[in-house]
Amino acid sequence: MIRVNENYLKLKASYLFSDIAKRVADFSKKNPSMEIIRLGIGDVTLPLPPACVKALHGAVDDMASEKTFRGYGPEQGYDFIREKIAEFDFRSRGAAIAADEVFVSDGAKCDTGNFQELFAGEIAIAVPDPVYPVYVDTNVMGGRTGANSDGRYEGLIYLESTEANGFVPDVPDRKVDLIYLCFPNNPTGATATKEQLSKWVKYARENKALILFDAAYESFIRDESLPHSIYEIEGADEVAVEFRSYSKTAGFTGTRCAYTVVPKKCRAYTQKGEEVNLHPLWLRRQTTKFNGVSYPVQRAAEAVYTDEGRRQVREMGDYYLKNAAMIIKGMGSLGFSCTGGVNAPYIWVKGDRDSWSFFDLLLEKAGVVVTPGAGFGACGEGYIRISSFNSHENVERALDKIAKALK
Numbered sequence: 001m002i003r004v005n006e007n008y009l010k011l012k013a014s015y016l017f018s019d020i021a022k023r024v025a026d027f028s029k030k031n032p033s034m035e036i037i038r039l040g041i042g043d044v045t046l047p048l049p050p051a052c053v054k055a056l057h058g059a060v061d062d063m064a065s066e067k068t069f070r071g072y073g074p075e076q077g078y079d080f081i082r083e084k085i086a087e088f089d090f091r092s093r094g095a096a097i098a099a100d101e102v103f104v105s106d107g108a109k110c111d112t113g114n115f116q117e118l119f120a121g122e123i124a125i126a127v128p129d130p131v132y133p134v135y136v137d138t139n140v141m142g143g144r145t146g147a148n149s150d151g152r153y154e155g156l157i158y159l160e161s162t163e164a165n166g167f168v169p170d171v172p173d174r175k176v177d178l179i180y181l182c183f184p185n186n187p188t189g190a191t192a193t194k195e196q197l198s199k200w201v202k203y204a205r206e207n208k209a210l211i212l213f214d215a216a217y218e219s220f221i222r223d224e225s226l227p228h229s230i231y232e233i234e235g236a237d238e239v240a241v242e243f244r245s246y247s248k249t250a251g252f253t254g255t256r257c258a259y260t261v262v263p264k265k266c267r268a269y270t271q272k273g274e275e276v277n278l279h280p281l282w283l284r285r286q287t288t289k290f291n292g293v294s295y296p297v298q299r300a301a302e303a304v305y306t307d308e309g310r311r312q313v314r315e316m317g318d319y320y321l322k323n324a325a326m327i328i329k330g331m332g333s334l335g336f337s338c339t340g341g342v343n344a345p346y347i348w349v350k351g352d353r354d355s356w357s358f359f360d361l362l363l364e365k366a367g368v369v370v371t372p373g374a375g376f377g378a379c380g381e382g383y384i385r386i387s388s389f390n391s392h393e394n395v396e397r398a399l400d401k402i403a404k405a406l407k
Contacts, residue, residue, distance in 0.1 A: 005141070005143075007140055007141050007142065007143045007145075008141060010140050010145065010146075010147055010148060010153070011137060011140055011141070011148075012148065015133065015137070016133050016371070016375035016376070017040075017041050017371075019375070020040055020041070020359075020369065020371065020372075020375075021041075023359075023360075023363070024036065024038075024040075024363065024369055027363055027364065034367045035367050036363075036367050036368075036369060037367060037368050037369065037390070037394050037397060037398040037401070038369045038390065039327075039368060039369060039370055039386050039387050039388075039389075039390060039395070039398055040369040040370050040371045040385075040387060041371070041387065042186070042248065042345065042346070042387045042389055043253050043387075043389055044247070044248060044251045044253050044320075044389050045389055045390050045391060046251055046316055046319060046320075047251065048250065048251050048252070048255065048300070049250055049251065049303070049304070049309055049312035049313055049316065050308070050312060051303040051304070051306050051308045051309035051312055052250060052251075052300040052301070052303045052304065052309065053300070054303065055299045055300045055302065055303035056296050056297070056299065056300040056303075058299065059295055059296035059298075059299035059300065060296050062295070062296075062299075063295065063296065070295040072291075072292070073292045073293075073294075073295055073298070074292060075286045075287045075290050075291065075292045076100075076102075076103045076104065076283060076286055076287075076292075077102065077103060077104025077105075077259065077292065077293065077298065078104070078295070078298050079099065080298075080299075080302055081104060081298050081299075081301055081302045082099040082100065082102040082104065082259075083099045084302055084305040085099070085102045085104075085259060085305075086098055086099040086101070086102055087305075088305045088310075089228075089229070089244065090229060090231060090261070093228060093229060093232055094232060095229050095231035095232055095237075096231075096237070097231060097237075097261055097263065098264075101261055101262060101263050101264060101279065102259050102260075102261055103259060103260045103261075103262060103282060103283070103286055104257065104258075104259045104292070104293050104298060104301075105257075105258050105259060105260060105286075105290065105293065106256040106257065106258065106293055107245065107247070107256055107257075107258045108214060108216045108243040108244065108245035108247070108258045108260075109134055110258075111243050111258065111260045112132075112134055112135060112138075112180075112212060112214055112243050113134045113135075113137075113138040114138075114285070114289075115212060115241065115260070115282070116138055116139055116142050116144075116178075117142070117285060118268070118278065118281050118282065118285065119177075119178060119268065120271070121142065121143050121144055122144075123144065123177040123178055124157060124174075124175065124176040124177045124178070125139055125144060125155075125156055125157065125176065125177065125178045125179075125180075126156075126157040126158075126159050126172055126176040126178070126179045126180070127156055127157070127158060127159065127180045128158075128159045128161050128169050128180065128181065128182065128185075128377075129152075129158040129159060129160055129161060129376075129377035129378055129379040129380070130161060130187055130188060130373060130376030130377040130379050130380035130383075131180065131182075131376055131377050132182060132186050132187070132214070132376070133375070133376065135180040135212075136153065136156065139156070140153060144156075150378070151374070151377070151378045152377075152378060157172060157174070157176055158377070158378070158379075159172065160379050161185070161188060161190070161379060162379055163337075163339075163350070166190060167185060167188040167190035167339060167348070168183075168185075168190055168191075168192050168196055171199055171200060171203040172203075175207050175209075176207070176209055177207075177208075177209050177210070178209065178210055178212065179200065179204065179209055179210070179211045179212065180211075180212050180214070181200060181211055181212070181213050181214065181230075182213075182214035182215075182216075183197075183213075183214075183215065183218075184217040184218065184220060184221060184340070184343055184344035184346075185340070185344065185346075186214075186216070186217065186344075186346060187346055187348060187371065187373065187376045187380065187385040188339055188340055188346070188348040188385075189339055189340015189341055189342075189343075189344035189345075189346040189347060189348050190339060190340060190344075190348075191221065191223070191226050191343045191344065192226075192227070193225070193226060193227075194225075194226075194227050194232065194233060197227060197230055197232075197233050197236075198233050201230070201233045201234075201235055201236045201239060201240065202235075204239035204240070205235055205238065205239050208269060209239065210239060210240070210241065210266070210268060210278075211230065211236075211239055211240040211241070212240075212241050212243070213230040213240050213241065213242045213243065214242075214243045215228065215229060215230070215242055215243065215244050216243065216244060216245040216247070216248065216258075217248060217344050217345060217346075218244065219248070219249040219313065219317055220248075220317050220320070220321060220343055220344050220345055221343045221344075222321070222342070222343055223342075223343055226343060229242060230242055231261070231263075237263035237265045237266065238263070238265045238266060238267065239266065240263075240266065241260065241261065241262050241263075241266060241278065242260070242261045243258070243259075243260050243261075244258060244259055244260075244261075245257075245258040245259075246258060246301050246304065248345060248389070249304070249313060249317075250301070250304050250309075250313050250316070251316065252297075252300075252301070255297055255300065256293070256297065257293050257297050257298065257300070257301040260282070262278055262279045262282045263279070264277060264279045265277075266278045266279065319392075320345050320388045320389055321341075321342075321345070321388065322392065323388035323389075323390060323392060323395045324340075324341035324342070324344075324345060324346075324347055324388040325341065325342075326392070326395050326396065326399065327341060327347045327386050327388060327395060327399065328341045328342075328347055330399035330402070330403070331347070331349050331386070331399075331402075333403075334402070334403060334406055336349050336350060336351065337349070337350040338350075341388065345387065345388045345389060346385050346386070346387060346388070347385070347386045347388065348373070348383055348384075348385055349370075349383060349384050349385075349386055350382060350383055351373075351382055351383060351384055352382065353382065354374075354381070354382070355372035355373045355374035355375070355380060355381055355382060355383060355384060356372045356374060358370075358372065358384050359371075359372040359384060361405070362384075362402060362405065365405035365406075366398070366401040366402045366404070366405035367401060368398045368401055368402055370384045370385065370386050370387075371384060371385040371386075371387070372384055373385060
């Protein structure tokens with residue numbers, strides 16, 4: 001008899017964002033004349049930067065000629081983009097990352113979810129709370145947790161991120177093996193200083209732990225005192241893997257391109273305590289289970305690093321951050337406390353009420369979609385996440401509708 005992986009049965013009935021989509025679809029069906037403004041899921045609205053579009057067209061033309069046609073590409077990415085990533089995203093900031101330590105992929109969501117495959121089933125895992133659901137759900141699928149009880153999975157160590165600690169969790173007072181961190185944070189928009197990250201790197205080195213560092217939103221950092229990469233911290237290349245994405249950086253949510261950095265110094269251990277380098281393990285995983293990102297898309301992503309590409313990407317980020325500033329001002333004027341939105345595209349709003357009730361209120365009375373904080377973990381209860389990814393006009397209209405609904 002064919003049997004299922006029963007770890008899947010431990011999962012909540014649906015993924016947070018699919019649950020939101022269903023609720024919105026049901027509401028729209030019942031209220032077809034009501035305008036819906038979406039400030040929930042973090043999907044971009046601006047088109048691709050012109051530099052990327054130009055490069056994409058050129059690469060498509062390459063595929064039309066026998067002389068420049070490309071067939072199967074390297075699963076870890078073409079050298080032309082890996083070199084640019086290493087130079088502009090890391091070496092320019094003093095982080096000694098080599099091109100062959102970069103693995104190009106079709107999304108940070110995929111990579112953060114897949115990386116756990118490299119590790120044993122009985123490791124101790126620490127995740128922030130609130131947290132991006134993929135970190136938790138993929139480890140549930142991998143059999144590393146018990147059942148879900150009161151919104152938390154048995155066997156996971158939850159790092160509480162609250163107003164009291166500025167939504168930057170403290171290092172645990174016990175030994176853990178695998179640590180998920182995300183800065184600028186999704187969902188809270190909080191950022192971590194070099195001093196704060198240094199504590200995590202020190203902890204990982206002392207406990208032979210590994211940090212999976214999600215830096216998908218680093219391009220929104222405007223405070224130059226803040227680190228863009230964990231590799232700006234000395235010794236991090238031995239204990240951290242970093243994930244980045246072009247989805248929010250350059251509008252690639254529908255185009256799909258990202259990358260993961262696995263330094264050659266980065267290591268894990270066998271049951272006997274023998275060191276194992278993670279770089280060849282991830283290379284083996286990718287060459288076995290992944291066919292690589294298409295040549296035209298990698299050329300489009302490479303254009304992000306041209307002079308015009310960098311300028312255009314910066315302008316895109318500034319556009320969304322202007323939306324964030326509008327949201328902070330608008331929600332603040334209604335008496336709500338807000339976090340994030342300064343070096344991140346998300347605003348974490350303290351609602352002083354049940355998260356899903358606040359979600360329903362804004363949907364039904366204002367026609368505005370947000371994300372209930374409880375969907376990100378127990379510490380998210382009482383909050384909502386508002387995304388700045390939309391047009392200035394829609395954000396202004398949404399804030400006006402929210403103000404009228406709450407009054």
